[in-house]
Amino acid sequence: MDQATGQHQGSGPDVRDAVEQWEVVSSETPFTGKVTSLRTDEVRMPDGGTARRDYQVHPGAVAVIALDDDRRVLCLSQYRHPVGRRLWEPPAGLLDVPGEHPLHAAERELYEEAHYRADDWRVLVDFYNSPGSSSEAIRVFLARGLEPAEGERFAAEHEELDMELDWVGLDELVRRILAGQLQSPTLIVGVLALHAALHGTGDGLAALRLPDAPWQARPFRP
Template sequence: MIKDMAEEFAVRSSAQPFQGKITGVRSDEVRMPDGSYARRDYQTHPGSVAVLALDEQQRVLLVRQYRHPVRQRLWELPAGLLDVPGENPLHAAQRELFEEAYCKAGDWRVLVDIYTSPGGSDEALRIFLATGLSEAEGEKFDAHGEELEIETARVPLTELVSLVLAGELHNPTLVTGTLALQTALSGGGLGALRPADAPWPARPFTAG
């Protein structure tokens, strides 16, 4: 069976030389299969969620914002951190859709779960599919910092697929979500996707 399997090499020592507001760096001495030890430095991360919001016209809701490490303004899916321990990821995703796009959805499913960069980070990401979109209610989120310049757009899925394959879009969450949705639609359909409260071993959460 082709399936990822939990396993852990023995760790001789572990240190955390840096801890920022959200993420940190951990340095482990890990025992290799030949008995030697190697140092593995990686980013520690609380995890994150993203929302591929699809409207009735098969358009995907995108946001664009500046990303300093790559010095680019990228088109992305609404997304955010799981910075509340044990938080239900669906609740976090609903919050991000409201805050970044002032939007709500009537139906939610799990689109895909990934590790964003497993060779250098323990970040786990769950991408939700949200349909039945409508404008949110209540006061809009009080944006600050780089969020003040967030732009939004709705782009047909077929166009997004073409842009991804042409190398015009680079955000990994957007690329993964776009291709996963296209695959789902051409395969078993959206009804075959997992429910929004499906277990997530990488980031266990409280149901409800």
């Protein structure tokens, strides 16, 4: 016990995100698109004044870091028009079915985008993609025990018709991320989280959450 602070040595503050909702004085939706919308809220600030906050209302998404027995990760190259780049990403997709279990969405995306199935699923990491301007929440799964899916391949359309698939070593991905050569947020977060789980202290991948772990940002049916 540290006599000056009253805390056990080596302990620190309880650092974790918390739910908080400031008063919304007024709200409007000036634009509604096919998947997302733009909302404008007038929010009561701590000093009593108000401030305008414009942000994207997003249904959320899932992504899959699929790891094979040779420690390679399944990656897809896809054109992303808003940034004018072709990015290497993991299989991923929207949570556009209200209340859908995120694991079911992840299984679907792995099948549709890569024609694979997995026997072993874990939650790798949860994050908000851009919390200052969007409500998008993303859950990244780790998938292992991979096998090619049975049956016909999913009929791709639009930008998915031009996707490329490759298997890349985990250490090579980490090197390229740190070199600034890979910039997809889901790939960066997922790969670095996996690397940390494998090389950190403790129980490694066995310590990862089960695939039905609660997700406060996007509650789902069990």
